[in-house]
Amino acid sequence: MTKNLRVKSSEYIDETNRVSFKFNGKTYHGFKGDTLASALLANDVHLVGRSFKYHRPRGIMSCGSEEPNAIVQINPGSDRTEPNVRATEVEIYEGLEAISQNCWPSVEFDIGGINNFISPFLPAGFYYKTFMWPASFWEKYEFFIRHSAGLGKSPTTSDPDTYDHRNLHCDVLVVGAGISGVLAAKNAAKNNFKTLLVDEKNELGGSTIFENNEFNKIDNKTPSDWLKKEIEELKSIKNLEIKTRTSVAAYHQYNYLLARENLTDHLEIKNKKNKIRQRLLKIRAKKVILATGSLERPLIFNNNDRPGIMLSSAVKKYSEFYGVACGNKNVFFTNNDSAYESALSLHNKGINVEAIIDIREQSESKIVKKVNDVGIKIYRSYTIVDTAGYKRINNISIMKLSNDGTSVIGNKISISCDCLGVAGGWTPAVHLYTQSGSKLTFDEEKKAFLPNKNTSEQISVGSCNGDFKLDEIFNNLKKKIKEMLNINETDFDNIKVENDQENSKRNIWLLPSDKTLGKTKPFVDYQNDATAKDIKLALREGFRSIEHVKRYTTTGMGTDQGKLGNMHALGIIADTAGVKMGELGTTTFRPPYTPLTFGTIVGRNVGKFFDIFRRTPMNDWHVENKAEFENVGQWKRAWYYPINGETMHQAVQRESKSARESAGILDASTLGKIDIQGSDASEFLNRVYTNAWSKLAIGKCRYGLMLNEDGMVYDDGVTTRLGENHYIMSTTTGGAANVLGKLEDYLQTEWPELDVYLTSVTDHYATASLCGPNSKKILKKIIPDLDLSDENFPHMSFKETNIGNIQCRIMRISFTGEHSYEINVQASYGKNLWEKCMEAGKEFNITPYGTETMHLLRAEKGFIIVGQDTDGTMTPIDLQMDWIVSKKKYDFIGKRSLYRSDTMREDRKQLVGLLTDDPEIVLEEGAQIVSKLNQSPVEMLGHVTSSYFSPNLNKSIALAVIKGGKDMMGKKLFIPMEDKNINVTVANPVFYDEKNERLNA
Amino acid sequence: MFLINCPYCGERDQQEFKAGGEAHIERPKQPTELSDDEWAEYLFMRKNIKGVQFERWNHTHGCRKWFNMVRDTSNDEIKAIYKMGEKPPSQ
């Protein structure tokens, strides 16, 4: 039987619009405008979850994003399910379903609740201790911990929603639309600043919008009425954009802020479809005004975590804003006047308030007198020593506090209640302020860390600045925005503000009980179940740094980042260690302020947009001819072309054989191409390549190796001299962008005197590489006019010509060892060129081959692939490529490093060939190489870098890097694998056509 | 996320740029004359200051130009930006 606790119609709740929703399988009703929390409370449901470690029953504690307990799973089992959602932030809609997290089998009966009774064995650092000692314990605990812990379930299907990113630029960003934020935004916009005002709630006005305390007046009106009028005026102001349901997650340097705008979370499921769910706003603001408000603190006393124990300000908001009574027998427990405002607010709505327990001896403010006058019992200088009620508070025990506040005296008084509002003072929400890199100072009187930086780029106003009273807020706001915006007046300069003054303060971070601390449970971090005891234990165990205590006790490490209890943790540490809070410092608040979904973070960059890819102009042909593709950098390259159900191995063997026996064709468009021009182009190449370039004749090609300044091989490729001052350099597919960047760096910063211009032309050309003994005949069919004789067009030379009307550049160069041509045409003719080659090559059984065959063919020739046979630690000498390193040149990039003692070591890893004793065994790339089998630990000499079965040699071949390999020719080594040891012999890395006779075949 | 004033393009978001390490480390004109230690000094040793540091930056997704920046690494305040070859501002 559910009760109806709705006490009064509220203008923010639409009682004509009834909404049904499910919580833990049961159907309830609320109204449009309710949050899940307010709707549950209206149905008298307080118990909503279990705590993380002890599985204690927990209830709704707050009414905002600081909620530590009421964490639920939304729409379980659906593709839109979301864990770790705060019930206080979920706006209900028809059909909403939510379930409690962290309880099994149910929130009412929870197996893990037994942890509560064995809690003496789960002290601070429990998790660390189980990890550390003894090791076997962890195995025992693991099953138990993994089953009972856990925060919700992530969805198992892909997210059906769309997310978006948007860049916003503004003169003034105001974060928080409470009274300070509204006034700041209004005055900024009115003074022609392009202003953006954001607030995480769906209504503007913060807590002032329901502030009806008769002792606070603005312009002789209640703060609520006055602010409503101000908000109404906002609508007609130009230059002002307002975004509600928008939570600022991060505040980075140079006023760059990230905010999540919630667009459909409050809509019924059928209305969520085809809309953007959340948008990440990337805001660059010239000026930022932080008006993020403050969070009410709880009090730390024995058993302060039962369902029904809430923040006093939340009890007030539920009644004023949502028209919901949180209980029928309400008690407040306080150290300041805030609870009196809540009590009076409830009283005025006819909700029963049993008593106020105040740890202060007295308070003379008007509101306290008024509460006394209406007949609410006030216990002064009392504290709560215990509470009762397992699933809902039903009783409190109170005792008189000693003068110094460290103990209790006198008789215990028992008070029955069903809701306890707790008011422990206010903590300014300085999270974003500190994220921006600004520092805090501790205000001893306000017991709060406050911002102390105000610049023309950033100010903090209102209660996040420690201004809690209306007159303080107005006065400081006026002054600060005038300074920041450089204006002479605001539109509230002459508004009269009256407010009640709080006269007396008393702060005790950890309230005493009649029991010893060891026998009590005063929770500091509700979500992670850290108690004051745990913090004291951590200090006894020697932890001093606040950051260490935090990690050891897990205080402040939940999804709420300890928004409620962090100050108490600091206070208890300071009191225990006998230091001042200001000296202790605070823990770091990290982004995001409230959790972000992955969807929001990635925005549109999902699926095929996750990482962009590039396709060559011949791509369609490869697809039509059923090529398999592989990713090379961002490129999709044809890998092999299986026919008639061939495996990859079968296809590659066939392609490799055809290319050598008759003709093959490869799409080489992805190779990087850099156009180099200028009167110093030759000198430039001399400096960047290891070999000499000055004497390269126009129309000739040369292979070049590029090093880093540390002497290690960086890239390679063939460069062709097109004219006196004109070259075209080719780079590896993956290295193209980096090579261009590196060359630009040297040109701009080291050698600005050189007259050289670099242009990337990779995308401008499509390249077909024609190879094999019949390649010449095929090319002749395509370009009958071109003289292909070795005299006119020898190996390593270049011709510019036409295929029909299409201009083309042809290099006679070879990466396979066969007679071959690289034909370059303007990219848009790429597919046409390819089809022409295929047509002309038909009679020669021309075979398209992919990257795998290319790799195999070059390995037969012992040609390296930078990045496969090298790894940034190989010099050209290590690669046995001494022939390409000029001895005559005075300098080139990396030259000096080749003479460092380390690079000249004889026992460096050097590139060699490997042959398996059993020619059928193909080695695994990456396999380790040893010379002794019965050694422990065995010395690892190197590893296999490339390995294939060569169809042309009919045996397995491999390249490897081996310590001192150069001098090991013919040596027998071993490759130990999981199930066998493979015998190998070191060999010449050139396995095929050692004399290069096929180039001119 | 810095806002960087490229000397050729104006203010742009940090994501258009790439940091290029310590500035004013000139490549030796005659590397072969250097001892291993002297060459290692050029090749490997960098200051990595907490405080005011002179750095190279490249507007990779813009004009592709390299320039110098004076940045306080303790608070990321950019104190000055100047072109390659220009004299660094005195501290």
Ligand SMILES: [Zn+2]
């Ligand atoms: Zn630029």
